[in-house]
Amino acid sequence: MGRRRLPAKLGVAVGLLVITWAAIAWQSATEDPAATAGCRVGSLAVGHVEGISQASAPLGRQDSITEVSPQAFVPDAGWVKSRSAARSPCSPALVATAAAPTTTHVGSTAVVTFTVRNRGGQLARGVRLTLRGPHSLPTAVTSSNCLLSKKGCELDPGAALAVRVALTPKTAQTAELVGLASTTSRDADLSHASAKVRITVKRPRASLNSYTGPPGFVASVHGVDFPPGAKVGLTWLPGLTAQQEPVTVRADGTFDTHMLVLRSDRPGPRDLAVSPVAGPAFSRAIAAFLVVPHALEAPKFLDR
Incomplete structure (x- = not known):
C-alpha cells in the first residue's frame, strides 16, 4: 500500500515529552512505528500545538496517523488523528537575518551582511535572496553566491549562505535595506524569510x-x-x-x-x-x- 503527503496536527497531552514524530500510512495495527521515518523536534511544552506533515510515495490516499512518544514507545500514550493542514517541522524553513552598522557617514563604506539559513528538516531548493532599497543608497555586492542567481541555491537542513553588500551613500539620509528570501520548495515556512536594516547616514x-x-x-x-x-x-x-x-x-x-x-x-x-x-x-x-x-x-x- 503506497503513501503520500498528508497533513496532521499534533497536540501534546499533559505529562508527555515529545522527542520524535512520524506521519505514517498504516497497513495494519501491528506495523512497527520505529520502522517509519521521523523528524526530531525537541521538547514541546504542555499545551503546545505543533503542525506537521509528511512527504511519502505518491500512491493512493491514506489516513495519516501521528506518533506521540515519550523517552520510549508507550502504547498507552495512544494515537492522535487530525485532518488539519499544517506545515511540518521537517519542511524547509527559511530564516533571513541582517547585520549592519546603525550609523554611517557620507564618503564612507558600510557593509551589510544578509544570511539565509534553512532551519527546517528538509532540503530547500531554488533558494534566492532579493534585495530592496532606495535609489539614494547606492549598493554593490562584494560577496556573492547562488542566492542572487536566477536558479537559486539548495540549502540542506541547518545550512546557511551569506551575501555581503557595500553601501556608499552620497547624501545624508535614513534608509532601509531589505533582504527577502524565497524558495521553490512547496510547504516551506517563510514566516521569517525577510530581514531589514535601518541605517542613518550622516554628513560631517x-x-x-x-x-x-x-x-x-x-x-x-x-x-x-x-x-x-x-x-x-x-x-x-x-x-x-x-x-x-x-x-x-x-x-x-x-x-x-x-x-x-x-x-x-x-x-x-x-x-x-x-x-x-x-x-x-x-x-x-x-x-x-x-x-x-x-x-x-x-x-x-x-x-x-
Whole structure:
C-alpha cells in the first residue's frame, strides 16, 4: 500500500515529552512505528500545538496517523488523528537575518551582511535572496553566491549562505535595506524569510565662530556628525596653514579646535577643509572664510 503527503496536527497531552514524530500510512495495527521515518523536534511544552506533515510515495490516499512518544514507545500514550493542514517541522524553513552598522557617514563604506539559513528538516531548493532599497543608497555586492542567481541555491537542513553588500551613500539620509528570501520548495515556512536594516547616514559638518577675520586672527572651529574616533586634519584652501596635530573626534561625533590665520597670509576668500587623517573615512567638510585687511591705524591715516 503506497503513501503520500498528508497533513496532521499534533497536540501534546499533559505529562508527555515529545522527542520524535512520524506521519505514517498504516497497513495494519501491528506495523512497527520505529520502522517509519521521523523528524526530531525537541521538547514541546504542555499545551503546545505543533503542525506537521509528511512527504511519502505518491500512491493512493491514506489516513495519516501521528506518533506521540515519550523517552520510549508507550502504547498507552495512544494515537492522535487530525485532518488539519499544517506545515511540518521537517519542511524547509527559511530564516533571513541582517547585520549592519546603525550609523554611517557620507564618503564612507558600510557593509551589510544578509544570511539565509534553512532551519527546517528538509532540503530547500531554488533558494534566492532579493534585495530592496532606495535609489539614494547606492549598493554593490562584494560577496556573492547562488542566492542572487536566477536558479537559486539548495540549502540542506541547518545550512546557511551569506551575501555581503557595500553601501556608499552620497547624501545624508535614513534608509532601509531589505533582504527577502524565497524558495521553490512547496510547504516551506517563510514566516521569517525577510530581514531589514535601518541605517542613518550622516554628513560631517564644520562651522566657525566668525566667517571673517584679518591676518593673525584665531578662528574657533566646531565639528558635528563626524565618525567617532576619527582623526581629522584642518587646512586653509587656498592659503597658508600653520602646522598642527590632528584632532580626534569625540564619541558623540563632535570636535572643537582653533585655526590660525597666519599674519603673512593674503586677504581674500578661502575654505577651511576638514579631512580624514586616520580612522574611519568620511567626505571632506568645508567652511567658508574671508581674510580681510587690518583697519588703518590712526597715525597712518593722519599722514595722508
